[in-house]
Amino acid sequence: MSAPFFGDLTPLRYEGPETDNPLAYRWYNPDQVVLGKRMEEHLRFAACYWHSFCYAGSDPFGAATLERPWFGGDAMDAARRKADAAFALFDILGVPFFTFHDRDIAPEGGNFGESLRNVRSIAELLARKMEQSKVRLLWGTANLFSHPRYMAGAASNPDPDVFAYAAATVKNCMDVTRELGGQNYVLWGGREGYETLLNTDLRQELDQLGRFLNLVVEYKHRTGFTGTILIEPKPKEPTKHQYDFDVASIYGFLCRYGLEREVKVNIEANHATLAGHSYEHEIALANALGIFGSLDVNRGDPLLGWDTDQFPNNVPDMALAVYHVLQGGGFTTGGMNFDAKIRRQSLAAEDLVAAHVGGIDTCARALLAAARMIEDGKLAGAVQQRYAGWQNPAAQAMLAGKESLEAIADRVAQGGIEPRPVSGRQEQLENLVNRYV
Amino acid sequence: MSAPFFGDLTPLRYEGPETDNPLAYRWYNPDQVVLGKRMEEHLRFAACYWHSFCYAGSDPFGAATLERPWFGGDAMDAARRKADAAFALFDILGVPFFTFHDRDIAPEGGNFGESLRNVRSIAELLARKMEQSKVRLLWGTANLFSHPRYMAGAASNPDPDVFAYAAATVKNCMDVTRELGGQNYVLWGGREGYETLLNTDLRQELDQLGRFLNLVVEYKHRTGFTGTILIEPKPKEPTKHQYDFDVASIYGFLCRYGLEREVKVNIEANHATLAGHSYEHEIALANALGIFGSLDVNRGDPLLGWDTDQFPNNVPDMALAVYHVLQGGGFTTGGMNFDAKIRRQSLAAEDLVAAHVGGIDTCARALLAAARMIEDGKLAGAVQQRYAGWQNPAAQAMLAGKESLEAIADRVAQGGIEPRPVSGRQEQLENLVNRYV
Amino acid sequence: MSAPFFGDLTPLRYEGPETDNPLAYRWYNPDQVVLGKRMEEHLRFAACYWHSFCYAGSDPFGAATLERPWFGGDAMDAARRKADAAFALFDILGVPFFTFHDRDIAPEGGNFGESLRNVRSIAELLARKMEQSKVRLLWGTANLFSHPRYMAGAASNPDPDVFAYAAATVKNCMDVTRELGGQNYVLWGGREGYETLLNTDLRQELDQLGRFLNLVVEYKHRTGFTGTILIEPKPKEPTKHQYDFDVASIYGFLCRYGLEREVKVNIEANHATLAGHSYEHEIALANALGIFGSLDVNRGDPLLGWDTDQFPNNVPDMALAVYHVLQGGGFTTGGMNFDAKIRRQSLAAEDLVAAHVGGIDTCARALLAAARMIEDGKLAGAVQQRYAGWQNPAAQAMLAGKESLEAIADRVAQGGIEPRPVSGRQEQLENLVNRYV
Amino acid sequence: MSAPFFGDLTPLRYEGPETDNPLAYRWYNPDQVVLGKRMEEHLRFAACYWHSFCYAGSDPFGAATLERPWFGGDAMDAARRKADAAFALFDILGVPFFTFHDRDIAPEGGNFGESLRNVRSIAELLARKMEQSKVRLLWGTANLFSHPRYMAGAASNPDPDVFAYAAATVKNCMDVTRELGGQNYVLWGGREGYETLLNTDLRQELDQLGRFLNLVVEYKHRTGFTGTILIEPKPKEPTKHQYDFDVASIYGFLCRYGLEREVKVNIEANHATLAGHSYEHEIALANALGIFGSLDVNRGDPLLGWDTDQFPNNVPDMALAVYHVLQGGGFTTGGMNFDAKIRRQSLAAEDLVAAHVGGIDTCARALLAAARMIEDGKLAGAVQQRYAGWQNPAAQAMLAGKESLEAIADRVAQGGIEPRPVSGRQEQLENLVNRYV
Ligand SMILES: [Co+2]
Ligand SMILES: [Co+2]
Ligand SMILES: [Co+2]
Ligand SMILES: [Co+2]
Ligand SMILES: [Co+2]
Ligand SMILES: [Co+2]
Ligand SMILES: [Co+2]
Ligand SMILES: [Co+2]
Incomplete structure (x- = not known):
């Protein structure tokens, strides 16, 4: 069943590179075997809830442009309509996974308890929908950055009550993620940083963050959650400086708080470039340090200084990223999550579908290229030979x-x-x- | 005695803010007591050998513009004339410290042994000059980036012979530094990074770097050197990516190789901004992590993407940097090294002197401002109050x-x-x- | 009379540099004569309507944080309460000018006619308030970027109806500006650019823009408006590329469409730096090209890639900007408009007032410094001497x-x-x- | 005949995409007809003299790494050996054009007259070589940035004697270019800008530049030179700010000095991105303004802030650039000049050849892609339809x-x-x- 928003679109098919159909896959062929594994198992694509179903097209200088049938009306009712649309898109795309923040799926309530109940209620709806669909949960995460209470940080907030509130929220979101069979749990510290050093105690805030993450890891073990705990680095935006700046920073942070064997990273392309690194650098470094976990696939605009979260479209660039993933052994619990949003002017339902098609095809074509690199062996051979003296x-x-x-x-x-x-x-x-x- | 280059300049004097004399200090008054300590002891200024005595004014698009009487002729003879000029400037400026790379003070020889003897020979000359002067050695360092043998890295080179060559060079330079009473030994890994991931084994190179630094620390302890081992972060330039990207990266690296209690950082303003951080951020973070060591004071141009190493001239900016140094307890073995070079068009001897006067006065005035911040206590009080809930x-x-x-x-x-x-x-x-x- | 939001704040006074009062001017002394003119006449400060009265504290990752008594309820009623608050702040600050977009002062209506009537109605209210206040209108401008109809440009929209709609809106806003005695009329082309070249006809869009601006200039002359028509450059954000990139681009654009003697520029500090230029560069270039008009004073964060629009606080930087304004003869119809917004965490009324106090004092202190530069004459003398050969x-x-x-x-x-x-x-x-x- | 440096390399052949030969063209097939024209005529490739024959591998932190048989010895003799090597490479590559600065081909003499004679003498040698080769001259240019006399600008120098010296040098270089059948004459103003506004008279310098360019254009007409006069934009580096910042700035400058119909632009990819624009933006804008002339093809590193001048290797990016060239009608006198340099570590002759092969193939493959875009017509059709209302x-x-x-x-x-x-x-x-x- 398709929600009406997507018209009469049926699940997309692979039609090969020569097709003229803009809503067919030209490269993504889930069952095609590459390096001994099905494409779908290699790439483990996930669609995300937030950009595709919550973003309304506003930007800092302009109002919402996207009119969605699930916007408006009673908040819980809207959340249910949104879930319909989301699962309709998941089925159309045929992606094996999805991802969400608690706040994406269910509205903030009037107090902590109500917010919790909202999330739980929609999570039950999602569970029922997952029974009807092949889509599984790649990861869940808690939104600890949008509400004003988090304006000065969640775990790193000067107010210990905010720390507690965030901790309680994460517990709930971890529970829901576990119950929905999530394969990872992600933390992105959008406000875990500072706007000005003038009002900031760096050491105190780092200690708070270290404690917070230890709470999460201890709880994971206590509850038998077998997924991976992931941190997503981002250097800045929304804050002036975020503590989870990049893979190297996170590694140091993990070591400081005894977590380097417990936590891995979810690397986003656009966050890598905002930090001054290439996507493949961050992947290769995470591999070298033993903390590679998962990917947010998107792209930034190298000429713009903010997180544009565009759908990836450059195959040669993506091929190097996939090559490093494969060189590190490929994904285990991780996958490729489209943390990518359509442009504000892309008003039509078809735009939303086509954007995913383009992104998915870019990654699939990149996988094919990366597989050729690996099968040929010349690239790895050149590296090996360069360091041969060390043998x-x-x-x-x-x-x-x-x-x-x-x-x-x-x-x-x-x-x-x-x-x-x-x-x-x-x-x-x-x-x-x-x-x- | 002044080398002829500086004409008849005598040691500069403090003349106060109202003086019209462009070659007098307006703010730097070494004996003035600030927060219970002499200004000179707070700021621990060092002049550097490389920019002031080796730089000839070339840039990637243009030839040398600076004509110096110590350039040219027999290389060792030139090195001795350069030493004369250097000590003349140190005395004119009245700075308590200087810093050098081995290659700054003595020319490369025809082979390892000759290079070593060149350095040792000039080091003996410097030792004699230091007996006649009040200037002391803040730190020494080995140039492991200019010679073609290091084009693909020193410690991180794919060729183990280069690693060995670099190690042998550092041993020699540490010996000289120790013998000259150096208070620190610095490593800046200008080529410890990569130009392209395509030919790079990240994990191997990090392990090489970790081993190299452990060799240095072990040698320090074995020889009884009581100075501090410092790493200077820089994110990129000359290479595309350097492993010592910033303070946070270095902290992770130190933890990985068991060195977080052995090594500290020498933070440069221009390198901080190239990495996307403010100078005071890097200082505050190093304080928080317990690895603050020393400073290279200069400034970049926020609109240019390379290391301009300009003399600092913005007092409000520098005041925040000094404030964080003071908040961390001030310098112990570290100091403020002018890793700053005059512009290519600043041809005159007077330009070189005036540039230091401006930089020194900027820092001195910043110290006075920072001291007022601390004495007043309102700034620290505001921070303390913000986190009061955590008490x-x-x-x-x-x-x-x-x-x-x-x-x-x-x-x-x-x-x-x-x-x-x-x-x-x-x-x-x-x-x-x-x-x- | 003060709106209740500002408590019992009375007009701020000049108390001199030594005062401890955080809500007094330490440097801005309107009647103090500098270079033969009152400070107020030199600086011609304006407070802006949008950041101070419309911004609710949201950012791309977070919801509104600022609760204002004039938010909410019937839109026209809110607009009137907002006007009360605005004039209360103008009076507290004692600034001689204010600035607005049509959309700041009055809400969008259900159709063009209603929007027009809303603006006209509030404009009448402002006219009455201006009779009771000393504040005058520096400039008005039309918001041609927030509404979805402008998502693909206003004058440069592919749809000629949007061009017409924008033109009609500007006519109305020019009328209101003229009737309120505005001394300039500003155009900022926030959406006059493109998101992707793939769907853009550059030449067509430039011709549309050229025509639009000619319409404005012709109308100005026909209506006898004696103010200056100003364009405000900004290189990017919200769009990927804006045609009014910087002063040099605008000059070329004006020449192409025969307007270089009709239109001047309103230069914003943060937009200058986003374009890769210093504030003083843009001012000096506008002076050299004869198109300097007015200033938006604020600052960006040199380490962030978006328009932070922070209040200026660095005196040495601002002093060079003011120096170039003075070197060009000072303002005629222009002034210094605080296109600056408080940080999202600055919740209190006091924050809003203090931010302006800090910005105003920064500029006043900069004026005093710039005046010293001019009175001394050494700086200009050095430049003159450098080019003396050309005499x-x-x-x-x-x-x-x-x-x-x-x-x-x-x-x-x-x-x-x-x-x-x-x-x-x-x-x-x-x-x-x-x-x- | 091949100079010994390139071993026994014979002219490269097209062997098609499947070849394993690293020194064969996989996409560049000069005689292949694309959109009705031979590939060679579309792309009009030029090899450059400076990067390939003058660059010795130094960077701001390191010494020369590239040992070339034509370096060293008597300067004029070296220049002749260099010419041998250059023409050997031109023949191996089979490129139809080359480009040079006067200083690339012949050494600076002891005075103006000797420099002039050096250039003239080597130009005669080049003329003889061109008779034996199929390579022609795309453009010549004068190096007005490397010698210390130009450190403060050539045309924009505060010293009118430098202006005169530069003018005399350009006259000579234009003569040589004309005599060698050059199809364009280029000016790149590497020092036509400023290091600090503090010592700069912007208006005076712009007027000097305007006069200089008018001198060039008048001379072109007087001598019957039928080539195109081109300016190459670059925003910064080596100077802090260059007047020829980007295409839009140059257009304004040309209008101001009455040259917008006389002078066109030579657009370099890396300079575009340093100015904050995409390569295709600059091309499309030059087309829209009627000043498109020629291309320097290379690439920058989007994560580095300086001109890396790398060989292009991203086909999708280059395809959009070529698409805009074709949309503007293709080249007339212009072409694609490889203003691209091998990396400092690329020591081998084979590296130099392979770098060109990769760059040429990237452009050829891009041409094929762009031709498909044009033949299909869907892209242009979508744009046309978007603006259809304006018809x-x-x-x-x-x-x-x-x-x-x-x-x-x-x-x-x-x-x-x-x-x-x-x-x-x-x-x-x-x-x-x-x-x-
Ligand atoms: Co993400
Ligand atoms: Co992102
Ligand atoms: Co340094
Ligand atoms: Co530096
Ligand atoms: Co503005
Ligand atoms: Co702004
Ligand atoms: Co270049
Ligand atoms: Co070029």
């Missing part, structure tokens, strides 16, 4: 800490070591990549 | 991990906790700061 | 086009001309500036 | 200035015009583009 036993010993600085210095002085530079072959490797995309 | 025993218990997520959730649900937002008073605090500057 | 008659002839390329080449070849570089003295001039601030 | 006679009349603001306002008020927003279809158009690339 030498003496080099291994030095790296293992079996040689002191003095000993090394003696060896250099007496061995007549005078290293000669070797080409990095960057352009040749770039050309090589262009063979696959 | 509450229940809040303290929650922060100390004595309450589970479930217990907190119960307390919120049953206690009717509904936090009310409180003004952050940002503009009022900004106005307050403007009273002191 | 030479031969140089003047060459600049006047009296010498051909061949003749110049002959003169160089035969005259043995080999120019020698001369120091640009940048640091010395920066130090000089620091004497005045 | 309406009433809309045309309004645009033509036949309706006053009052008349339009009346029409809106009485006609009940209430425009309804229409979808911009951005994602659908992005998906459409992905069908072609």
Whole structure:
């Protein structure tokens, strides 16, 4: 059943690269086997609730432009209509997963208890809908940034009551996520940062955040939740500075609070670039540090300084991201979540569907390219060969800490070591990549 | 004695804010007591060797513009003339410290041994000069980025021989630094990063870096060097991405390799802003994490995307940086090093002197402003009051991990906790700061 | 009379730099004579309607935080209460001017006619209030960016009906501005740009914009409006690219459509920096091109990529901006409009007042510094001396086009001309500036 | 004949997308007819002299890494060896054009006359080589930025002798360009800007620049040079601000000095992005303003703030640039010049060749994609349809200035015009583009 908003759209089909049908997949063929695994299992796509069903098209300089049949009227009733539309889109797209914030699915109530009951009530509706649909829950998360109470942070708020309120909210949202079979639980600290250092005690706020995350991890273990706890880095926006700036910052934070084996990262393309990193850098670094978890796939505009959350459309760029995911072993509990929103002028239902089609096809085509890179092996081979000297036993010993600085210095002085530079072959490797995309 | 380059300039004097003399201090009065300590002891200024005595005015699009009497001729002879000029300037400025890279003071030799002897020979000259001067060594460092052998990294080079060469070079430079009474030893990893991920093994390179830094720390302890080992963060430039991106990244790196109690950071203003942070953010974060060490004082141009290393000249900006240094207890072994270079068009000897005068006065005036902030106490008081709720025993218990997520959730649900937002008073605090500057 | 929101605040007084009163002027002393003119006449401050009375504290990730007594209820009734509050603040601040968009003062109606009547009705109320107050209208402007009809541009919309609607709206707003004695009329083309080139006909859109502006100028002359028509540059945000990118772009646009003697620019600090320029650059360039009109004073955050519109607080920065205004002869019909908004967490009425106090004092102190620069004459003298060679008659002839390329080449070849570089003295001039601030 | 540097490389061949040969063209097939024209005639590739034959691999933090057999020894002799290598590469690549600065081909002499003779002497050598080769000259240009005499500008220098020296140099370089059959003459004002406004007279410098460009244009006409005079925009670097900031700025400048029909622009990808614009924006704007001339093809790194001048490698990005070139009618005298340099670590001759191969193939593949866009017509059709309302006679009349603001306002008020927003279809158009690339 399709909600009326999407007209008579039926589930999209794979029709191959030559199709003229704008609402068919040209590259995403869920059952196609790539590197020994079905495409769907590789990519684990998720549609998100917030951008697609809550965003009304406003921006800081303009009012809502998107008219949706599920907007307006009694808030809980609207939430139920929204769920209808969401599941209709999930089914049309055929994505295996979805994601949500508690506030996306159910309205804020008049007090904590009512908010909790609203979420629980809609969660029960979602559970029933999930029985009728193939879509599963990739992750849930609590919105700890939109309500004014969080304006100065949730876990890092100067008011301990806000910390407690946020903690209670997360407990509820973790419960719901667990009950809906969520495979991960995500924290994005949109207000966990500061607007001005002038009113901020950095050390205190970091300690609060560390405690908060430990509460979450302890609760996960106590409740037997087997999903992964994920933090999503973002450097700034809405706040001037966010503590979860990037993967490297989060790793340090996790170490400081004893969590580096408990928590992983959900990396978003647009947040990577806002932090001054490429998407593939963040993925590769998370792999290197052992904290890679999941992806938010979207794109920013490299010429704009805010989070545009556009649907991805550049295959060569995405291919490198997927390549690093595959090099790290692929997803376990994670997946590719479209934290991507249609443009404010994309008013039509067809725009919303087409945006996902384009994003999904971009990723699928990127997977095919990345698989070719891996099957060919030339790219990885070039890297391996570049570091081949470190396979030498003496080099291994030095790296293992079996040689002191003095000993090394003696060896250099007496061995007549005078290293000669070797080409990095960057352009040749770039050309090589262009063979696959 | 003044080298002829500086004409008949004698040591600069403090003449107060009203003087018309462009080559006198208007704010820097070394013996003036501020917050119970002499200005000189607070600020611990250092002049640097590289920008002031090695930079010849070239940029990526243009040739050298600065003609210096110590340029040219036999390289070791030039190095000795350069030392004369350097100590002449140190004496004219009256700064208590200087800093250098091995390559600044002595030329590269034809092989490792000759380079080492060149450095050692000039170091002996510097030692003799230091006996005649009041200037001391704030820190030494090895240049592991200019020579082509380091083009793909020093410690993080794919070639283990380069790692060894760099290690041997650092050993030598640490020896010289220790012998000259250096109070710190600095590592700036200008090439410890990558140009393209396509040819890079991130994990391998991080492990190499971790080993390298451990070698340095072990050697420090073995030789009884009592100075501080410092890493200087910089996010990019010359490479596309440097592992020592910022204070938060370095903290994670130190934790990963067991060094968070051994190594501190030397924070540069221009590197902070290139990484997307304010100078005071990096200082405050280093304080919060317990790794604050020393400062490179300069400024970037917020509208340019590279390291301009300009002399600081904005007192309100610098006052906030100094305020955070003071809030963290002030410098111990660290100081304020002018990693700042005159503009390419500033051809005259007077330009070089005046640039330092301006930078030093900016910092001195900033110190006076910061001291007023501290003496008045209103700024710190406002912060303290904002977090006052956390002094509450229940809040303290929650922060100390004595309450589970479930217990907190119960307390919120049953206690009717509904936090009310409180003004952050940002503009009022900004106005307050403007009273002191 | 003060609206209740501001408690019992009475008009702010000048109390001098030493006062402890956070709601007194420390530097702004309207009657103080500077360079032969009263401070108030130099600075011509304006408070704006939109940020101070319409902004409710929302941002792209969070809901409204600011509760104002004039929000809510019947829209026209709210507009009247808002006018009360606005004039209360104008009187408390003692600013000589205010500014507004039509949509700030009166709500959108159900159709064009009703919107027009709403604006006209409130304009009459403002006229009555202006009789009771000393505040005058610096400029009016039409909001052609918030309503969904403008989502793809106003004058540059692909739909000619939107062009017509915008034109009709501007006519009405110009009428109201003229009737209220406005000294300028401003156009800010927030949506005059594109989101994607893929759906854009650049040439067509520029021609539409050119026509629109000519309509405005023709109407101005026909109605005898003696104010200045101003365009406000902004490079991007809300759109990806705006045609009024910066002062240089606008100058080219004006030339293309024959308007370079008819229209001037209203330069905003935050828009300058978003375009990659300093505030003083844009002012100096507008002066050089003869199109300087007025200023929006605020500041951006150099580390954030969007328009933060913060109140200015850095005196040295502002002093250079004011210096260039004074060098260009000062304001005629223009002034300094606080297009600046309090932070989302600044909930209290006192925050709104204090923010203006801080901004006003920053500008006043900057004026005093700029006046010292001008009175001293050293800065301008240094510039004049640098170009002194061009006063030479031969140089003047060459600049006047009296010498051909061949003749110049002959003169160089035969005259043995080999120019020698001369120091640009940048640091010395920066130090000089620091004497005045 | 191949210079020994390139070993036994023979002219590269087109081998099609499936070849494994890293030094063959996979997409560039000069004789392949696309949209009725040979690929070679569409793309008009040029190799540049400076990056490929003058760059030695240094960067602001490191020494030269590239050892070239033509470096070193007597300067004129080296220049001749360099010419051998250059023509060897031109022949290997099979590009139809090359480009140079005077200083690239011949060394600075001891005085103006000697520099001139050096250039003339090597130009004669190039003329002889061109007789043996198929390569022609796309454009010449004078280096007015590297020598210290230009540190404060060439045409915009405070010293009129530098203006004269630059003018004489340009005359000579124009003569040589004309004599070598150059199809354009380019000016890039690398130092035509300022480092600090504190020592700058903006208006004076703009007038100098305007005069300089008029001298060039007058000389062009007097000598019967039929090529195009081109300005290359760049916003900053090496200076803090350059007057030729971007296409829009240059258009205004040309109008101011009466040159908008005489001079066109040479647009570089990396300069576009440094100015905050996409490459295709600058091309489309130049088309709209009637000043499109030629292209420097390269790419920047969107995460780095300086001119990296990398070889292009992203086909979808380049396809949009080529699409706009074709939409504007394609090149006349212009072409695609590889103002692109190999990375500092790309030491091998093969790297230099491969870099060009990759760049050329990227552009060729982009041409094929752009041709598909044009042949299909859907993209242009969507734009045309979006503006279809403007074909309406009433809309045309309004645009033509036949309706006053009052008349339009009346029409809106009485006609009940209430425009309804229409979808911009951005994602659908992005998906459409992905069908072609
Ligand atoms: Co996200
Ligand atoms: Co995002
Ligand atoms: Co530094
Ligand atoms: Co630096
Ligand atoms: Co504004
Ligand atoms: Co603004
Ligand atoms: Co470039
Ligand atoms: Co170029």
